[in-house]
Amino acid sequence: MSEYDYDSYCGIYCGxxxxxxxxxxxxxxxxxxxxxxxxxxxFQRALGNQYDPGKPVELKCHGCKTDELFFNCxxxxxxxxARAKGVANCIECPDYPCGLIxxxxxxxxxxxxxxxxxxxxxxxxxxxxxxxxxxxxxxxRCPECGNGIAWYTERCGTCGADxxxxxxxxxxxxxLILSIVFRLSALGRRGRAANDDRN
Numbered sequence: 001m002s003e004y005d006y007d008s009y010c011g012i013y014c015g016x017x018x019x020x021x022x023x024x025x026x027x028x029x030x031x032x033x034x035x036x037x038x039x040x041x042x043f044q045r046a047l048g049n050q051y052d053p054g055k056p057v058e059l060k061c062h063g064c065k066t067d068e069l070f071f072n073c074x075x076x077x078x079x080x081x082a083r084a085k086g087v088a089n090c091i092e093c094p095d096y097p098c099g100l101i102x103x104x105x106x107x108x109x110x111x112x113x114x115x116x117x118x119x120x121x122x123x124x125x126x127x128x129x130x131x132x133x134x135x136x137x138x139x140x141r142c143p144e145c146g147n148g149i150a151w152y153t154e155r156c157g158t159c160g161a162d163x164x165x166x167x168x169x170x171x172x173x174x175x176l177i178l179s180i181v182f183r184l185s186a187l188g189r190r191g192r193a194a195n196d197d198r199n
Contacts, residue, residue: 003062003066004024004062004063004066005062005063005064005065005066006133006136006137007063007065007088007089007133008063008064008065008089009064009065009079009081009082009087009088009090010064010078010089010090010117010121011090011091011116011117011118011120011121012114012116012120013116013133013136014061014063014064014065015063015136015137015140015148016113016136016139016140016148016149016150016151017061017063017150017151018031018032018035018150018151018153019061019070019073020061020062020150021148021149021150021153022060023059023060023061023062027157029150029153029154030152030170032150032152034170034175034178035057035059037056037057039178039179039182040057040071041053041057042179042182043072043182044075045182045185046181046183046185047185057071064076076104077100078090078100078101081098081100088129089121089124089125089129091121091122091124092125097118101117104117105117105118110177110178110181111174112168112169113151113168120136123135139166140166142156142158142159142161142163143165143166144159145158145159145161147159149163149166149167150167151167152167152168153167154167
């Protein structure tokens with residue numbers, strides 16, 4: 001597999017991912033900064049996923065169609081489902097849209113980059129993945145210097161230009177809500193597991 005792959009199964013453009021951007025440039029957006037060790041661990045506990053507490057969480061990923069995946073991307077159920085069904089993109093699947101896509105889309109109110117996946121998949125189906133990737137690459141560029149930017153970039157890390165007209169907001173309120181949701185979900189899962197053990 002190539003070093004980076006910006007295509008995804010679900011229709012999200014990995015080339016503008018804040019995690020991939022940190023891995024390539026070392027620059028963190030507010031969203032990438034939110035993805036601290038404790039927040040990622042809480043999110044994974046909320047999902048019921050296992051992780052190695054001795055292994056640090058690294059903010060790097062080469063795209064979901066590669067073998068170098070961010071911790072949360074590795075835990076996503078869409079990737080193994082698409083691979084098992086032999087589809088390059090979810091829209092090729094006879095079950096699309098399925099429960100996995102619906103579950104992912106439920107997070108779009110707090111993480112607006114998710115909203116694009118349906119339209120992206122339709123564009124891939126209509127125009128092909130190569131043309132879609134070219135359009136995405138053009139869309140996720142700094143309006144001043146043309147360097148790549150991430151979904152939640154506020155200022156270009158290269159020239160300092162304001163990129164907010166092209167990107168999504170990840171506010172302090174968003175981070176607070178997500179932190180609370182992660183922790184409450186993890187507590188709820190732990191409580192259900194303890195209750196099951198008693199029964």
